[in-house]
Amino acid sequence: MRHNQYRKTDRPRAVNRKRHADNRERSAIGVVKGDTVQVVRGDDKGKEGKVLRVYPKTGRVLIEGINIVKRHRRARNADEQCAWTTTAPRNASA
Template sequence: MAAAKIKKGDTVVVLTGKDKGQTGTVQAVMPKDGKVVVEGINVMTRHRKPSQTNPQGGIDRVPAPMAISNVAVADKDGKPTRVRFEIKDGKKVRVAVKSGETIDG
């Protein structure tokens, strides 16, 4: 399996779908399913009946997973960029293709 190019905590841009062009922070990555959960993006509403744990009930809004191919890492200017790996100082690091900047450490 290839190394993960998108990780938890990354700022990403949505490339397709109803939220196209929006940016958000990755909350979770599911590599086996090929999905990511992005904060405030792809929000679904769930109508909850009142229960003992939630006596009020109501409408919950939670971000749903979306395909990892529909997001790209945001560059320093907020535009999407691809990611490549390079060896710097004996460490494998992620590098933004557009700007050449190191993404992590």
């Protein structure tokens, strides 16, 4: 009789169910692209903006003019500017 080294027969199969315990259903964010929203917490509290993109897996939204960050990269030329500002995704509950 051949021994299958990839099949573990010395333990019950129910043990593998723990692996998928964290795969719960995601809750709906409640906003869609194009909605106008107001920030209720954080540095941008009270500001309004239009939703540009929704990230349902992470529960974040990209809002126009909110959560502005500065990005940098190394200059290719000496006279080239390598810093720019862009909007970063923000938690949907805030």
